[in-house]
Amino acid sequence: MITTGGRERPQPGKRNVSITTPPPPPTPASDAKSPASPASAGSSARDTAVPRRRSLLLGGGALGAVALLSGCSDDAEPRRDAGGEAAVALLRSRGARDSTALLARYDATVDAHPDLGERLAPLREETARHAAVFTTKDRSASPSATASRSPSSGGQRVPKVPQDEKQALSALAQAERQTADTRTAALATAPPELARLLASVAACGAAHVYLLTQRDTDS
Template identity: 55%
Template sequence: MPSYPTPSHARTGPRRRSLLTGAAGATGAVLLSGCSDASSTDEDERPSAAARLRARAALDSGELLGHYDAILAAHPSLAGRLDPLRAEVKRHKAVFAEGSAPPSPSASTGSASPSASPSRKPAVPKDEKDAVRELAKAERELAKRRGSELLDAPAELARLLASVAAAGAAHAYLLTEGDK
């Protein structure tokens, strides 16, 4: 038996210890939800970075498509050779544009090259062979850039970039092999 007197009636309501435990638990839950909000913003940033990468890839494909168009306008006799490759580049542009976000002015000014403006028409050499070589060079450079960009891309976008980079390398090969 205890050496002190015990109350004869049972206490009703919460005890002080249970109130303190409940308050500590609620505070912990608030702190943990604050942590989870910080991680969700990181997850939100990744898709937006992927959307910006897709938008950039769509712009690059659009620029390459413009290059094809300029060469075909200057040298219509190349249509049989260039039309299938141009159609592929057009499909690449459409696929990249599907999930892309419009490029923000701050993002496009920092990463875009001056040649990336779609309104600028590329200069087309007068000689057909030189024009095709220039197109092959543009395909090769874009394939190389996409190959390096896929390292930082999410898995699905990385696979798409790899596939389109391989197609661009094949286009460059086909364009240069036709000269031989």
């Protein structure tokens, strides 16, 4: 006997045997899922590509910003150097002019009061050295060009010196103090190297003020 679809059909002349057609095997769960459609595959690829593209764009933007900043720095450097050199030249010119003016005042004071020559000689020598240092970029320049009377100091207008010796020293100390204050104020805009020079010369001027007024205070 053959069973088809659950129904028995007799076979003449043959032994009836029950034959049951086995049901189809169950479909595995993994096979039951339909394959990914091209649309979903393309969407997944796009989702993966978006972060990668964003990273590349951000990286490229960062590199571009660095290149732009480098270009700006390179272009600004010559202008900054030129401006710095002009500022240094101006400050040096003022420093030399102020020291030369002090030098002329020392000479005028000694001319008016020869007895002060020995006392003022060391201070005048340092003032001459300051004028030489401001005039040349070489700090080790010899002050011999301005240590003795020179046209640069003698050709200037001779400062008026008080007839009284103490008043003459006081006027000289006041000139030193004003010059030191001017140089101290210039430190804010001076480049580091020139600022150190200005600070050193200003401190020396302050010492001159003390030496010029010390005897008057003691007396």
